[in-house]
Amino acid sequence: MGERIYTAPPDTGTPVLGKTLPDVLYEALARYENPAFLNQPAGPGRWTPISLRDFAEQAEALALGLHAMGLERGAHVAFYMESDAHFCLADMACLIGGLIDVPIYLTHAPESIHYVIEHAEARALVVSNRALLERVAPLLRDLPGVQFVVVADATGLDTDRVEGRPLYTFAQLLEAGRQRRAADPEAIARLRAQIRPGDLATIIYTSGTTGRPKGVMLSHENISFNALTSFSGIKQYRPGPDGEVALSFLPLTHVFARTLFYGYLYYATSVYFTTPDALRDALRQVRPTTFATVPRVLEKIYGALVERAAAMPGLKGRIFRWALDLARRYELGREPRGLYRLQLAVADRLVYRKWREAMGGRIAFIIAGGAALSAELANIFAAAGIPILQGYGLTETSPVITYNRPELNRAGTVGVPIPGVEVKIAEDGEILTRGPHVMLGYYKDPERTREVIDEEGWFHTGDIGYFTEEGFLVITDRKKDLFKLSTGKYVMPQPLEQRLTADPLVEQALVVGPGYKFTAALIFPDEEALRRLARRLGLDANQPLEKLVREPKILEVYQQIVDRANEGMDPWATIKRFVLVPERLSIEEGTLTPTLKVRRSALYKKYEAQIRALYEGAEAEAQEATTPES
Structure with a gap:
């Protein structure tokens, strides 16, 4: 039996072809x-x-x-x-x-x-x-x-x-x-x-996480098909x-x-x-009524809510935290029933309505892409009446391959294919796609083009994933980001990094371990959130960041964040050691891509000493990491 090819479910949009x-x-x-x-902006508020x-x-x-x-x-x-x-x-x-x-x-x-x-x-x-x-x-x-x-x-x-x-x-x-x-x-x-629809329209140089940028050639039809077909799947669009x-x-x-x-x-x-x-x-x-964003912006909004909940005194604080806990229990695709449904309605009147008002009060849906959005965030925002439609694609695919529809939305997934697009999972787990959305090729680079588009027209995304039984695509990692420990076990760093950065105290994270016996992490704290935490813990919040990240009470809180990120992970993949790095990554210095993804090669090079220090004298952790699978 051949590999299964996934296409758009019925009534999820219409392919639009032949347009410049x-x-x-x-x-x-x-x-x-x-x-x-x-x-066009014309000054503050104008x-x-x-x-x-x-x-x-x-x-x-x-x-x-x-x-x-x-x-x-x-x-x-x-x-x-x-x-x-x-x-x-x-x-x-x-x-x-x-x-x-x-x-x-x-x-x-x-x-x-x-x-x-x-x-x-x-x-x-x-x-x-x-x-x-x-x-x-x-x-x-x-x-x-x-x-x-x-x-x-x-x-x-x-x-x-x-x-x-x-x-x-x-x-x-x-x-x-x-x-x-x-x-x-x-x-x-x-x-x-x-x-003509097939004419070259633009060359977009991918930011990439390594090497020289590649010039992606996109035709008029590549983009017009992608835009109009994707929009056709939002029936409520006015x-x-x-x-x-x-x-x-x-x-x-x-x-x-x-x-x-x-x-x-x-x-x-x-x-x-x-x-x-x-x-x-x-x-x-x-x-x-709508906007598009990368998940990091939503994580910041959520982080502000969590901090606000922690700081609120008395009855207001208890109500806010109760509403937040209710939202965390919400599950997209499952209709709330009974007492829980009633509780959500009460929480909406008391709390969620204010969240929506802070975002203007008219949001019908938010479109998220460019990186992974945690299932918890998708569920929390949906519980508060703010649907997030997460999608997936690359510059080379114009970009949308799959996305969640308002009436067909599952947390932790990037949705179902758009009409006219085919998707399949290769034997090694790589996501492949074929259709009118796939680029013309890389500019002046036919060899690289042949490496990613095979003879049957399948574009090899470089991402690893799988389809759920319902037909929703789940991204697990980048193929090139997978690394092997010296024990022979493979680790997917992105799920762990995603869990870590979902916490408001974490700005960025890098999970490391290639060639070592266990998994570790560099954690880049959110400085403002960290200083607020220090004040709540009774520490000197104005001391230099380099000293603050070594405070035992601070390290204890971050250890709890790491412990939560480790929950449910394979034993060899769990983070055994971490270090707080008192620096901020940036696009300008080349440690982040323009879509706020970490440039792994740049970080490995820049923080080589810190990574090496994580593994010095760690025989005990290494022994634990080599425990056989149960």
């Missing part, structure tokens, strides 16, 4: 008008609206403006931009003009930025503002292929050249494009007629200006936020842009 990304815009225009389609029709007009003018400056169909345009309305305008301009855009993470190191622009053979560079221009300008000295630079917001600029290249503003491109359109009213129609209101704060350089944007565009959803730092205020001001 400009088609998405023009079909939305034919159906809707939204005077506040995109909302946004400037751009109507759907103005968005289309400006994108068309920018497309013609880029051509007027010398770019031809097929040219590559690098973006070094904030994730806002300007990015969306520049992107749609390139798509209409038959240009291929190449977004670059703002957190990339200069050498990575240089590599992407050079490797992608970009002929133009678009930046958001003066600050980003000043940051990237020195790199242009060694990038002769870049013919000109465009700046979206020219505030504070008093030059028309940068490193010997012409510097144009959005305003100049818009004027040039409008003049060209006036002289040739059919110019846009001709450009649109040349675009289109148009009176429908859903989305808050967008994830980087549009990443395919997750980008594909979501095309879905919002197709349904003319009002989108408000903000940043992770301003999220708390934006939730109250915009009162969105």
Whole structure:
């Protein structure tokens, strides 16, 4: 019997094929008008609206403006931009003009930025503002292929050249494009007629946890299929200006936020842009009905709730903790009954309603991706009337492969396949997928492409997982992250790391042990939460972090966190030793990816001494770790 191929269950969406990304815009225009389609930040608590029709007009003018400056169909345009309305305008301009855009993470190191622009053979560079221009300008000295630079917001600029290249503003491109359109009213129609669904739309360089970034080539249909098919599975989705209101704060350089944007565009959803730092205020001001996030943001929200519960005195504190305990017992997919159902209703009136109000009071669903979300968090938020739809995918798959639907949602899983997509589990547990969502290949790297897409069209994700009896996909780890102890036992680090980081006292964690006799962990504490804990324990909370992490009372609390993470794990996989590292990982220094995953190779190198110290003089623990399976 061959490997089972999993597909979408009945009535979970409709495959949408054969569309270019400009088609998405023009079909939305034919159906809707939204005077506040995109909302650009204009200061604290303020946004400037751009109507759907103005968005289309400006994108068309920018497309013609880029051509007027010398770019031809097929040219590559690098973006070094904030994730806002300007990015969306520049992107749609390139798509209409038959240009291929190449977004670059703002957190990339200069050498990575240089590599992407050079490797992608970009002929133009678009930046958001003066600050980003000043940051990237020195790199242009060694990038002769870049013919000109465009700046979206020219505030504070008093030059028309940068490193010997012409510097144009959005305003100049818009004027040039409008003049060209006036002289040739059919110019846009001709450009649109040349675009095919299978044409290359964008090259997205994966952040990766190791090595040079790879340029993922995605076609118009890769992305349009993925966006529109995924959205079709949310039956409750309300289109148009009176429908859903989305808050967008994830980087549009990443395919997750980008594909979501095309879905919002197709349904003319009002989108408000903000940043992770301003999220708390934006939730109250915009009162969105939906937003997309990475699990770390939800873990922070949950951590704040737990801390609040611990600090609340008297009757209020007891009620809050009671409601939190009730939420922890909730199980998605199982209807609450009897007394428990009544208790939840009471808790909702007293506590959960306030949680929803803190998030604006109108959340219909949250979309989560980019990393694993703990089952406990999914259940807790669902109990409080805040459904989280966790999904799974990669840049190479445009990105969605599977996701949980509002009426088909299971905690601890990443849902069921989207229509038109096939998924199967290889003999070694690797997740494979095939369909219109799979990339065209890696740019200028056919050998790497052949390594991940086999002759039958199956893309090898590099993730390990399995399907439940109900047909929901569960991710257990990255294939390359699995490691073998010197005893011969294999350890999956991600489940343990996920359990550790679910605690508000843990910012990040790295489970280690390749070649050693037992499993250990580096734990990077959340400094603010740690200092609050110190105050509750009667310690000097203002002492240097290096001293605080060695306090016996602090270590005792973290040992309890480790003990909870170890529960139910195979004996050889449990964490025997740990060390608190008084440092914060960051994207800028290269220890985190832009989606906040740890870069294992970088951490192993940076903290080699701490890892080695965990295993020195640990014969007793090593002996325990080699205990045979029962």
